[in-house]
Amino acid sequence: MSPKTRNVTQKEIARLAGVSQTTVSMVLNDRDGSNVRIPAATRERVKQAIEQSTYVADPAARRLAGLDNRIMGVFTYEPALSPESMDFYGPLLNGIERAAEEVGCDLLFFTSSPVEDGRRTLFHRKTRLRLADGCILLGQNMDGDDLKRLVDERFPFVAVGRRDETTARVPYVGIDYVSLTAELIRRASELGHREGIYVHRDRNSPTARDRRGQIVTTNESGDIRFTLLAIEENDVSSVVDTLASTGATVVFAEDTFLAEDVALAFIAAGIDVPRRVSLASLAEVRGHRIAGCALTGFQTPRQQIAAEALNLLQRLVITPAEQWSDLDTQLLLDGKLEFGETLVPPDSAS
Amino acid sequence: MSPKTRNVTQKEIARLAGVSQTTVSMVLNDRDGSNVRIPAATRERVKQAIEQSTYVADPAARRLAGLDNRIMGVFTYEPALSPESMDFYGPLLNGIERAAEEVGCDLLFFTSSPVEDGRRTLFHRKTRLRLADGCILLGQNMDGDDLKRLVDERFPFVAVGRRDETTARVPYVGIDYVSLTAELIRRASELGHREGIYVHRDRNSPTARDRRGQIVTTNESGDIRFTLLAIEENDVSSVVDTLASTGATVVFAEDTFLAEDVALAFIAAGIDVPRRVSLASLAEVRGHRIAGCALTGFQTPRQQIAAEALNLLQRLVITPAEQWSDLDTQLLLDGKLEFGETLVPPDSAS
């Protein structure tokens, strides 16, 4: 099958240098401890021989002999390198690549995973997972069972984005949306807003709950009174009525697509954004514009998240599983408020 | 170092199923030839045991035992996943990913390669190259020595883009710029152009020679007479004088950046493009515009190139090195003419 061009091995180097294969291995790995002390002379001889050959250690053999491989897996449920997904994955992959360079490991993309129902399967008869020392999981939504099984099997992995699809304690690196949401609310409050609407999709993901929770908390403390408006599909039409009935001066939307839809609904109804009503997205806005104004929202450090994920993974890999509980395996990074131009004082129209 | 969570092995499966480890291996690999005939009963028993365990073959061991790994390496001299390089690498990576899915192999990015002078090194003391069955090489310019060594060592690899940095026969997949250039010249000739300028960087890369060669050939046959204008750095100012002195009605530029610079020089000199002088790039134009007009040039199927490269690599991997000479290892794919709006009949101004 494989041509497997016969490569130079330690054995041959040993023959050339007139030493044993063990010695070659020792020299190669700088094993020079209490029990082993190789004189500079032989050491040099071996190095010479290596230099003159094209010798390169066979990573498969190293791996089999118990060393780690410095290979980190990257798993995505969809193709990660397609033009469509680049918008989402691009910054993440970049962060991972940079961190990998620093850590000094290679990246294995599991492109061979069989596709079922349009999604790649992580576990299957011939999972390649174990070729890697550990694995980064990327994707908008992940399979709870997969996460659980990874935890159960004590395979080192880190999810990008906060995860609690399962009761198992999933290592992840995500964004602290609670603080971001709180800060945005504070800013709105400072500007004088007292009555708001929170438009959301009524999802049950961790980040959705984080945001909603903070909105609810605010309602209890009372800075701004929020009406929660759960919408189905993308039908945001009800927001116009709600605006009228509540007299709200500001609308927060769970994500940027939603914010955009809300803006369109307002504009269609002849309601001026942001003068009659302020608008903000509780998500990455990345230069989004609404009626010519930069949308207010968050800036999430995606590259950094991904890089931190790889670093955390590295820590897991070099730590025996029994001590994982000592590690901080659920990290939330700070995002930044992107103030934009769509959050203005109420009654800016008059 | 590595936690190396003890994994289920064939030995344990064997114990569970009450057979020998050899048998497990046989079942796993569907080895059912003339010498081996495993009755459905035992086969089933083994499969059961596997099903109930979390068994997964250790790829390192498989590899060591001589099987291929279904891992293809991807090597780039610069970071491939950075935002800046995405423009160039994006389509290529996408093509590779898609082909990898089809072939059923994983992709190993050699992010661990030590960086020297701002470039990653392919060969170094701990090359991981051999972890992969073969390798795709990506990049604008590659190291001739690297290519030679890969050929010498008979390591399966394929370069993306035509290569002849070395005398060794490098497997590659590239674009047929000769035909594209010829076609563009034919179109210009049909439009009535007789006098032209070819602005180039005087480089010695294969694709540069392909284009220039075709221009020179044209000069010999005589459809259009081209003045070759080699420019240094990006100083295209001489093109204006050359236009005046030759009375050329069309300018071809070696690449799109150059075409853009030439256009700017003309416009600055009050020369109307394309009415006074037509302009075309002998490279990918991808919706580039010159003074509001779509630039004439080529369309190069980058995703397809990359996909073909992976397919060729796969062929190399499964073919013993001795038979590589039977394979067609240097492929040129057809590009397409992107006619655009900057190649018009001469004297369109009058």
Add this chain to the structure above:
DNA sequence: CTGAAAGCGCTTACAG
């Protein structure tokens, strides 16, 4: 039909 054995290239105790 099935298993014991050798071997892939390496590392690491363990004896000299």
Add this chain to the structure above:
DNA sequence: CTGAAAGCGCTTACAG
């Protein structure tokens, strides 16, 4: 200080 030996998990002749 150095080498012979065992072992990592697998495959594949080779004997039963």
